[in-house]
Amino acid sequence: MRSADEWFDAYGESHQNPTNEVIHWICVPAIVFATLGLLWCVPLPFAELVFGADLAAFANLGTLTMIGLLFGFYARLSLNIAAFMLLFTALCVWGILALEDSSFSLLWTCVIIFTVAWIGQFIGHHIEGKKPSFLEDLQFLFVGPAWLVHIIFKRLGLPY
16 A cells, blocks of 8 residues: 555645645545435435444444544554544534434535536646546545645644
8 A cells, every 4th residue: 555645746746736625624624425315315224223223324334434544544644634524524523413314315415516616626636737636546535535634743843
């Protein structure tokens, strides 16, 4: 597996334009939220039997995917980034639960956010004049959020 710096350098090559960067700061977190929300809508079979009635609502493809990503990709990349992503995931779950309790449809809200955010991403790459990194390697879909976190850490002078 590449080192964190190797991933971030490769990802950063197609994210030099300031407008594209701003678009990514908005759209990448939105895509993560929407993806988690869409996967949240897919329950795991037998969740209530395995986890009990109280935890069954959290037993879905969204939580399973994020746990897998947090420990399977982000923790190998950087424990600090994994911790930040865990915090961001908790914030996303809070938003998802709020949406579920509202009059809005979680599914359709996430479909709209996902679609608009990806359109934004492609507009950003059009402005950049370079294709999205994930077209080279699908793992860059996971690197995008970590790349933003690493920028936060660098600006704060924290190790990533």
